[in-house]
Amino acid sequence: MSEILYRNRRAVQLENEHLQIVVTREGGHLAVIRDKATGVNPLWSPPWPTIEPSTYDPAKHPEYGGNSESKLLAGILGHNLCLDLFGGPSDEEAAAGMTVHGEASVNEYEITVEGDTLTQKTTLPCAHLAFQRTIRLPAGARRAAITETVENLESLDRPIAWTQHVTLGPPFLECGVTQFRSTATKSQVIDTGFSDVGYMKPGAEFTWPMVPTLNGGVEDMQLFSDRKVSGAFSTHLMDPERELAYFSAWNPTSGIALAYVWKQSDFPWMGIWEENHGRDVPPWNNQALTRGMEFGASPFPESRRKMIHRGSLFGVPGYCWVPAKSKVTIEYAALLQPVASIDDLEL
Template sequence: MPKTTYLNRKAFSIENDDLRVTVTVEGGHIAEVFSKAAGVNPLWTPHWTTSEPSEFGPAQEELFGNGVEATLLCGILGHNTCLDLFGGPSPAEAAAGMTAHGEASILPYEITEDGNTLHCRLPMPLAELDFERTITLHGADVLIHEKVINRTAMERPLAWTQHVTLSPPFLDPATTQFRTTADRAAVIESDLGEAPYLEAGKKFAWPHAPLADGKGTQNLQDMKPDAPASSYVAARMISAAKAVSWTAWSPVSRLAFSYVWQPGDFPWLGIWEENRSRSFKPWNNTGVARGMEFGTSPFPESRRAMIERGRLLDTPTYKWLPARGELTATYWIRTAVTDSIPETVSMPSVK
């Protein structure tokens, strides 16, 4: 049945002979893309027990605190959508009820199933947006189409990021390999975590990021294998490419896991690494994750900071959403069992 539970969360699932895809009702997170051939779900399952954001109470506050990230962290799984913030709210926005990365990651979605497709819809009362997503299985691939609708009579700057995060058992900092169609990149200027190893604010040619100690570079096609380590880098996608992508490959499961999209839709890929560096709750120096977060904005930052930044590496850091208008984007998840990582991944021909 499509209506189900996943880790004690309300959810919907669709599956075929190759994949099972599960989406949580609250937050609309793509919690799993389980490859039946490889026997693994690459997407992030945090080491803490998640719960419904609507049930956030004293028990959750004890673990997650009461800051702007608390309700997001209590429910986060796999791939969540940041809309219309990528980062934290301002103090005034937080006082008005806005949380980190916006409402789309915590509110309950209206989800229906039609054969091999899930239809997900979310009215966003604070942002005055409507968000729609369809998820369709095509063999070992997944087609995702999204639409953001502006209910106001004002044009507005929009942050819209696919917050895709990987974790063990698929992710191993020592062995998992990565490829992406980027050309330039920049390390975030601040908030590099508790164990930063890259030079803050440094711009560089992809994939060789300068180390903080000045002794060489880190090839970001690999994670830093030894813990603790933390970093955040924004990579600019190659704008002239027909399609851009990132791929993660595990030599243990032999699964190549990729996202493919048009660079005009999402020109940035944010790469966040957490390797047992965060000492505070709920992390407790235990979390291992790598975010591969593609979107309209390079860095998680406030709306004001995003607008004031304007451009980075000669590329806009947000999109304009027309008054009473809409923006759409289509992208694919591709899976393949292979003995080596593909250097490039193309857009499937199926529409």
């Protein structure tokens, strides 16, 4: 049976001898990529109980806060799809009911499993987009092949944000322990007050992986911070000289490595978000430890208007187009395997 309950959420699983993958029916989150031998799932599970987004009521659920992010946070798990927003809605959109990162994060999905392939589908009624994702996990494989298609249901070309918000959490994510690699090149720290406990120099441009810090030094982003409290966001241009882009993460304690691989031309940007016990408002309550490795079409999480006004960064576009009555399809892969060193991971 592929139907399961995961953290009291309706979900569907796909598995083979090595891996278990779990996708939630509401939100469509890729909640689990688990190594069955060790039980390690690198993806983030929030420290608060999650509920189905359709059941969220601001009056009944104050524990999730009271803003445009609350419905998303009530149900968020692991790898979250941001479509057709990457960031917050405008004040007007929020008043009309739009959530942070768009409808895809809170919609209900039709999910089926046939053989080694899981298919999830939904339609975004406000954005007038149809979305489909297939995840194929062949027998004996440690690599899942993922295909996504966005269809524009309108007679007008559409500029959209389209980001894979892959968030890692404990026990895989350990302060001062978990290591990272990437094809990142030119980089920039977000230029606003993203966090009250930030340590990166706002707006600083740099070359991956050495980020300028507030104390005048630099820090290697290939090792997760060993601070007790911190927060940050930086964006990274994937190497335009390489056809394929990737990030990998490895936990020496478990010996398990996770990687995502995609076409640089599809998703030229990767944002790295850090939340290390720094947010004191509900539902965070200084309890969350995360690192988001968020690859997509946009460099920064921001409103639709700001995305369009920004246009580009480092000469590279900050959004993508879906032509009228047309479909755009992209492919990427996720892999999970035991290795003795992060540099031993074969992509």
